[in-house]
Amino acid sequence: MKPEEKLTRQRDAVLQVIRSREDHPTANEIFQAARQHLPTISYATVYNSLRFLKEAGLVHEIKFGDGASRYDRETDRHDHAICNDCGKLVDFDLPQAADLMKAAARKSKFQPASVHLTLRGTCPDCRKA
Amino acid sequence: MKPEEKLTRQRDAVLQVIRSREDHPTANEIFQAARQHLPTISYATVYNSLRFLKEAGLVHEIKFGDGASRYDRETDRHDHAICNDCGKLVDFDLPQAADLMKAAARKSKFQPASVHLTLRGTCPDCRKA
DNA sequence: CAATTAATTAGAATTAGTCTAAATATATAC
DNA sequence: GTATATATTTAGACTAATTCTAATTAATTG
Numbered sequence: 001m002k003p004e005e006k007l008t009r010q011r012d013a014v015l016q017v018i019r020s021r022e023d024h025p026t027a028n029e030i031f032q033a034a035r036q037h038l039p040t041i042s043y044a045t046v047y048n049s050l051r052f053l054k055e056a057g058l059v060h061e062i063k064f065g066d067g068a069s070r071y072d073r074e075t076d077r078h079d080h081a082i083c084n085d086c087g088k089l090v091d092f093d094l095p096q097a098a099d100l101m102k103a104a105a106r107k108s109k110f111q112p113a114s115v116h117l118t119l120r121g122t123c124p125d126c127r128k129a
Numbered sequence: 130m131k132p133e134e135k136l137t138r139q140r141d142a143v144l145q146v147i148r149s150r151e152d153h154p155t156a157n158e159i160f161q162a163a164r165q166h167l168p169t170i171s172y173a174t175v176y177n178s179l180r181f182l183k184e185a186g187l188v189h190e191i192k193f194g195d196g197a198s199r200y201d202r203e204t205d206r207h208d209h210a211i212c213n214d215c216g217k218l219v220d221f222d223l224p225q226a227a228d229l230m231k232a233a234a235r236k237s238k239f240q241p242a243s244v245h246l247t248l249r250g251t252c253p254d255c256r257k258a
Numbered sequence: 259c260a261a262t263t264a265a266t267t268a269g270a271a272t273t274a275g276t277c278t279a280a281a282t283a284t285a286t287a288c
Numbered sequence: 289g290t291a292t293a294t295a296t297t298t299a300g301a302c303t304a305a306t307t308c309t310a311a312t313t314a315a316t317t318g
Binding site for chain 2: 295296297298299300
Binding site: 111 | 198210236238240241243250253256
């Protein structure tokens, strides 16, 4: 077994926090939640665990320019919508992504690895208000 | 004339740096270049100027999670390709973006404002090497 | 169980960016 | 054109997110 393959108590605590939530918590929110189960866990360990879990393909990191990274239990390829008003982040999948990747590769002359699409707009809740 | 509409020497220096470059410099790179023409310009003024120029629609800010924002002289809607090896950032435009936005809005139930697509892969130079 | 190796911890360090208060510059009113 | 008001710039302090470091603890192997 390779060294980096152990799901320690700390790593599991971080994973369970992410899996238990519908939303997309930040490292800080994960730290706050994890320490309720494991009071001695440190901030650095949360970051180390997140890196481990990402590399193991168990969680997905979402980075927008604004503020902290968010973490997602959904690891399959998917896209995101962000509300310009309240910041809400929603996952969805665009089935035409494979075609898009080809079109983008042709335009840019890059050898494609992945595509990701971000919609900015107003979420249903904020639209009402 | 509204207060925030003057293209001062500092703001113009920042704008000229961005317009003179093919690439997408960071705030720090812009600062280094601008001070060659205007040695007393401060870091804070570069940031202030970038905000002003963005709001005036004269430059475009590109934020990926990794590292600093980059600034783009191209202000029309467009997409980006990033090289996973060397970090090179290339602009291109996908004409089907309008359709994509509609499809994404339908899936996410958001009222759409803009879409942006990011291709990750290997740039032509890195592909050779 | 002694020796390695891996993981965790606490806190310092780093990076990107913002804020603040004082100093300059520009514009407006007499 | 001088006084007043408003805008802009400056330098440096500050903040937030993340990474690094060195010491400690836990786990694994011979």
